[in-house]
Amino acid sequence: MTDQPAPRKMLNLKQILAIVPFSRSTIYREMEEGRFPKAREIAPRRIAWYEDDVSAWQAGLDRR
Template sequence: MKDQLTPRKMLNLKQVLEIVPFSRSTVYREMEEGRFPKAREIAPRRIAWYEDELTAWQLALEGG
């Protein structure tokens, strides 16, 4: 288990779109429908995703 004091890497939308083959609208739709990790509001008008949650989502797609 990760150390509680080790920061988790956060990704902005551009970085997420470089990882997953989705359009911006698909990311938001899948997130709204609960099939994609939720973004966190980190500042007014700024959101980010935790990289480890995206990795877990990818592994779940593979059944692993």
Template sequence: MTDEHGPPRARLLRLPEVIGRVGMSRSTIYQRMSEGRFPKSRSLGPKCAVWIEAEIDDWVSQVASL
């Protein structure tokens, strides 16, 4: 999405969408995050974690090129 007055806006993804995009389970995502092998989530509140779409897209591209 672009704005005529600025750079493209970052899109935030919730866990179900991240799971659908990368094909890994919740536990695998969190395990790889702790190992530094998956993009870190951001907390928007006590029960709300999000990932930046561009970081997930970059990770998928890196895995695909292995």
């Protein structure tokens, strides 16, 4: 038996918009400018964000 880490939870755009008070276009602009975690392409025309990346971004806001 191997101790494998739990899979990282992924969030789609609808879930991100429910968490972060940004519009869709603001999410994409902030990603391009490096101020929001980059989405990963998980399939053709399908992207997702790792939940822990978004949580770390939120925690970083508190440290500013």
